[in-house]
Amino acid sequence: MMVESASETIRSAPSGQNGVGSLSGQADGGGAGAAGTAAGGAGRDAAAGADSNGEMSPAELLHFQQQQALQVARQFLLQQASGLSSPGNNDSKQSASAVQVPVSVAMMSPQMLTPQQMQQILSPPQLQALLQQQQALMLQQLQEYYKKQQEQLHLQLLTQQQAGKQQPKEALGNKQLAFQQQLLQMQQLQQQHLLNLQRQGLVSLQPSQASGPLQTLPQAAVCPSDLPQLWKGESAPGQPAEDSVKQEGLDLTGTAATATSFAAPPKVSPPLSHHPLPNGQPTVLTSRRDSSSHEETPGSHPLYGHGECKWPGCETLCEDLGQFIKHLNTEHALDDRSTAQCRVQMQVVQQLEIQLAKESERLQAMMAHLHMRPSEPKPFSQPVTVSADPFPDGLVHPPTSAAAPVTPLRPPGLGSASLHSGGPARRRSSDKFCSPISSELAQNHEFYKNADVRPPFTYASLIRQAILETPDRQLTLNEIYNWFTRMFAYFRRNTATWKNAVRHNLSLHKCFVRVENVKGAVWTVDEREYQKRRPPKMTGSPTLVKNMISGLSYGALNASYQAALAESSFPLLNSPGMLNPGSASSLLPLSHDDVGAPVEPLPSNGSSSPPRLSPPQYSHQVQVKEEPAEAEEDRRPGPPLGPPNPSTVGPPEDRDLEEELPGEELS
């Protein structure tokens, strides 16, 4: 009936929903970019310093300087490669390195932690996350540095040529040779580093550069089979303006290179350029460009894998490479469509980069602020609320909460690793690290709204979120549907399927209570129940995870990080509803994490850190206008769950939540 039409309408409306555009907020990758630049600057300064000292001939000076720089770079790379295991002593030896790699230094909090110590202190997952962050930064620096080196090489060559007239040719030759060798070495290191990154899934779309072994990995890991939908249809054009906002500016240059550099084979080759991204984003990806140019893997193609074309949304089967190439040239030639698709890909990449940069920056700031105080368990044993701490293991805690250090014993498993191709780390990634839906959404809702990517949350958590976002914490089925379509591009398709799932979830979970209203029935959330059944899984659905992983894992990653911060910081998403004093109660108890709080594991010692908000007030249902008793019944089984007593129901996990106050709405 009307409903239908209503939902349909909305369906197409999403883009117009709101112009808030968190994206724009996120987009300002400027910060990160700046950081990167600054780092680079520092490096240069160091070099400059060396310059001033010397009194050697220009050529020697250059040489010396380069040597030094190379050394540093090499060392740094090695360090990275070995997982921070390289001894810190080296650092002292090479004071220059300190300058050269300010970022890393800062991150490690020189204050005395040697890499090894860090390793001990931090859980694997933490390390992993850290490492990734560092690597990303590193890459940027390296990139710059590398460029610089090349320039210098040229310079040097020129100089030497001039001077050559007075010096024996041989000497020069040797020098040049040596230098070139170093450069080569450096290149190799760089490649190696890239490989590492690839393995970790940090760098996606890795193209040709890594001929053999890698090609499959990246493909599988990154090519989100679902991402394609992004392209299907109207792709780029369809993108709501808000989203494209600034992206528009970047055009095919920088990012294009990233997204499509591989499409270079024969003819189809978009204009690639070396320009750095406009916004200063580093581009993890770009770097590979250099190296990729070296070798053109003969037997494979980045866009070809498992017998099919990996062009977004294509999936055409091709027997062999030859056929594929032909297909590529005919189907994906340089035309409007391809360009549009390319643009979309660019946006995806861009967003990922921005996100990465942002997170990196944040991490640095966090570490700087905390002096990298490790979440060491023992030392600071303080309150231990732990039980629930959803912190993704690794992060430093949010300043706000008193939450104490995470228990060390925790199964290591964080997520970052698990995020990317499920590889090895699939262990418990989920649980602990699931992110609070609210924060995740808050951060990426623009993204989900526009990208056809399945959100990494379960239907139950999404439904709950939808309901809680409203002022009265109640929604009709149809409104729930609308929320889904409004908030997620993904749910604008296959409506029959997910709607059925929604209904199914509403009926299935006790936490959703149907209340008969004058006008019909509305659904509310019984937080208590919800929390109860919590040992959730982060993921929503298998597919979900898959998508997330493959495509835009950043959301999750970030989510994990955010989880830590969530509590305090995101005003963003929560419902306007919260404001509502009257009904607000429900929110409190909810620990935002919906998706995943780990509830169970630890004995919650609520004692130490009393969750600030006593969960007792289980939100009860919001005051629904006339509400039949049905709901009530379930709700309180018997003993009113002890409010104060966290251990009862669940971990008090609600560790503080104050989940944020209401902020605005997400869309």
Next chain:
DNA sequence: GTTTAATTAAACAGGT
């Protein structure tokens, strides 16, 4: 290898 939870599909009952 078993259990649990989520997803998906589908049947079915009331209502409109």
Next chain:
DNA sequence: CACCTGTTTAATTAAA
């Protein structure tokens, strides 16, 4: 009758 809303059951799958 068609469609919506709810409830259920069942199969499948991934994670624990």
